[in-house]
Amino acid sequence: MxxxxxxxxxxxxxxxxxxxxELRPTSIQFVQTDAQTWQIGWKQPLSGPADNRRAMPQLPDICRIEGEPRREMAALAIIGSATVRCSGDVSGQSIAWPALAGQADAIVRVAPLGRPVQIHRLTAAQPHAAITAIPSAAQVWRSYFVIGVDHILAxxxxxxxxxxxxxxxxxxxxxxxxxxxxxxxxxxxxxxxxxxxxxxxxxxxxxxxxxxxxxxxxxxxxxxxxxxxxxxxxxxxxxxxxxxxxxxxxxxxxxxxxxxxxxxxxxxxxxxxxxxxxxxxxxxxxxxxxxxxxxxxxxxxxxxxxxxxxxxxxxxxxxxxxxx
Incomplete structure (x- = not known):
């Protein structure tokens, strides 16, 4: 024994x-560049050949991708990006990573123009998050505590x-x-x-x-x-x-x-x-x-x-x- x-x-x-x-969560960056234009970027760690390499974030309902998303291979990961046009304020809208499974998670960073950056953690049980106008202190404390635990364990x-x-x-x-x-x-x-x-x-x-x-x-x-x-x-x-x-x-x-x-x-x-x-x-x-x-x-x-x-x-x- x-x-x-x-x-x-x-x-x-x-x-x-x-x-x-490479045992890091999927990382998603959603950054506003002008009144209607955003840049979406993501890094998806790959654990095996069965992983969906075409996966990408699910955008708010008022947003659409312009052109084709760009993808490239990195060390055991897929790095993607795209230009996004949104027809209004994304506050109250949802952003998601539907491809999560098991114990996997994702960290979403939303950076609106002229407003504080906010961080959300997605899991397989809750693969979406609501974008807020201003992130609450409780959301920051909760998210970064979990990120700290994940980082030492992963x-x-x-x-x-x-x-x-x-x-x-x-x-x-x-x-x-x-x-x-x-x-x-x-x-x-x-x-x-x-x-x-x-x-x-x-x-x-x-x-x-x-x-x-x-x-x-x-x-x-x-x-x-x-x-x-x-x-x-x-x-x-x-x-x-x-x-x-x-x-x-x-x-x-x-x-x-x-x-x-x-x-x-x-x-x-x-x-x-x-x-x-x-x-x-x-x-x-x-x-x-x-x-x-x-x-x-x-x-x-x-x-x-x-x-x-x-x-x-x-x-x-x-x-x-x-x-x-």
């Missing part, structure tokens, strides 16, 4: 490189870092302190980038994020040997959290922030990330405790296999991002 669980863990970690940066590189941190530290309270230090650190850099006080090119940031995962995997593989990461895990988490904050900023840059509600969006996004992290921490700690109770003599071997799997995923990303 334990061997089977380890095999599943290894398979998931080795599959992760293919999904590291972003394999950030997720593996958190899992590796839990496996390294093991004890609940030190793990929570380290995870909170990670959140505080990435919140600082995320806010600094968003407000224009700092910035780094995305490519080296992604390379260093992969390197942080390899570093923690090596620390786990060292066993019980005393190292800085074991003595002061919160410090290591804080240092790497500053780096991961630049990665989160890249994700938020794709989604966009609502004008007039930037502080609410940043705080709720970070709270969502922290909630997602605590959920992952609870699951990993519970699995490790169950392993210790069922087969305590297998714990060291399980940690070694997990460190190799995490390290392999991190090394793959590192090489892939350096070579890209």
């Amino acid at each position: 334990i061997a089977r669980l380890l095999a599943v863990l290894m398979a998931l970690c080795l599959a992760a490189p293919a999904l590291a940066d 972003g394999w590189d950030h997720l593996l870092f958190v899992i590796a941190l839990v496996l390294l530290v093991a004890r609940p309270w030190p793990v929570v302190k380290a995870a909170t230090a990670f959140t505080v650190a990435h919140s600082l850099t995320l806010a600094a980038v968003t407000l224009g006080f700092a910035g780094l090119p995305q490519r080296p940031v992604e390379v260093l994020i992969a390197l942080s995962i390899v570093f923690l995997a090596v620390e786990i593989a060292k066993g019980t040997r005393e190292t800085l990461a074991r003595r002061l895990p919160w410090l290591v988490a804080f240092i790497f959290g500053l780096l991961h904050g630049f990665g989160f900023a890249g994700a938020l840059r794709e989604i966009g922030l609502p004008e007039g509600e930037v502080p609410a969006a940043l705080i709720s996004f970070n709270l969502g990330v922290e909630a997602g992290q605590l959920f992952v921490i609870a699951i990993v700690l519970a699995l490790r405790r169950a392993l210790v109770r069922i087969a305590p003599h297998r714990e060291a071997a399980a940690l070694r296999v997990a460190s190799y799997a995490i390290g392999t995923a991190g090394a793959y990303w590192l090489i892939e991002r350096i070579a890209a």
